[in-house]
Amino acid sequence: MTGRKAQLADSAQIIETAHAMADAARRAVLPFFRHGDLVADNKDAAGFDPVTEGDRAAERAMRALLAERRPEDAILGEEYGTTEGTSGLTWVLDPVDGTRGFLSGTPTWGVLIALSDESGPLYGIVDQPYIGERFEGGLGQARVVGPQGEAKLVTRGPRDLQDCILFTTFPELGSADEAAAFRAVSDRVQLTRYGMDCYAYALLAAGQIDLVIEAGLNAYDIQGPMAVIEAAGGIVTDWKGGPAHMGGRVLAAANAAQHKAALDILSDWP
Known part of the structure; x- marks a missing residue:
């Protein structure tokens, strides 16, 4: 089987893998946050698009888990590009979304994880390691877990x-x-x-x-x-x-x- 219907059969394993990746990224990136010796390289000669060793370490940690648990899936990551797969699924990774905030010490950056097929994401995580909040959605999930416990995610109702x-x-x-x-x-x-x-x-x-x-x-x-x-x-x-x-x-x-x-x-x- 291929496509979205086929992925429902292993949704529990997909979700478990995604959380393990988010946990690994937390462990990799937090030692760099609000650290006085943090150095940023600039990826944009015409402006300022920073990347730190925290970004790279978090993506390496997630890729290592995928190589072990789901080697058949492709990977698209901000820092290390594309790794081809055979399953028709791609893990889309941003190890530190908001590196400017990361550099500034604000807890508004996050680790982004998605599992997608050709039509878009099936499942995703937005993880804020410093606050300890994790938002997840897809494959039957819509919840946040954080310092105040667990809650269902529901968007606002209609308004002008x-x-x-x-x-x-x-x-x-x-x-x-x-x-x-x-x-x-x-x-x-x-x-x-x-x-x-x-x-x-x-x-x-x-x-x-x-x-x-x-x-x-x-x-x-x-x-x-x-x-x-x-x-x-x-x-x-x-x-x-x-x-x-x-x-x-x-x-x-x-x-x-x-x-x-x-x-x-x-x-x-x-």
Whole structure:
């Protein structure tokens, strides 16, 4: 068997493997967080796109587990690229989403894990190692486990755009046109917040906020959060309402009402 139906047969093993990977990434990355000797390399000669040994160590730890437990699956990771597989499934890994926050000591970065097929993510984890919060969704799961115990993930119900809370990471948000499109939504919501990295998506899945709008994402930035949000009842698309699992411009919404209100504005932009 191939495709999504075939994967239900080993969902328990998939989930167990994903949690083992998240645990391994925690152990690998936490010694580097808020450490005075942490050094960042810059991957972008035209700007600042940092990577640390914490990023690399976390991805190596996850890849080692996959080599042992699920060698037939492919891997797409931010730091070490693509490893081919034969199962039709791909683990999509971002060992530290929000490395700028990691460098700054803010606990808004996270380890992102997704298991996907050609049509998008089947299951995902957003893990915040320092706080000790883990959000998971897909394959029958929609929950968060953290300092206050375990809770079901359920997104917010419908509300008018003027009553919404909107998050994004960078105020400049990509190109001038993309920034203008974002501001057109931001000008109509109740509250806009910045700089939360992947934690914004986790808060949307947990029912705390209504919208996340970003641009310039990669597949490894969105697939883990996308699985969690969709399992919690939310919607994730591109700015035209199409698939978002390969990245680019992303609109994540708690409910169909919030999604439509934001999409009606964003889809007018080139």
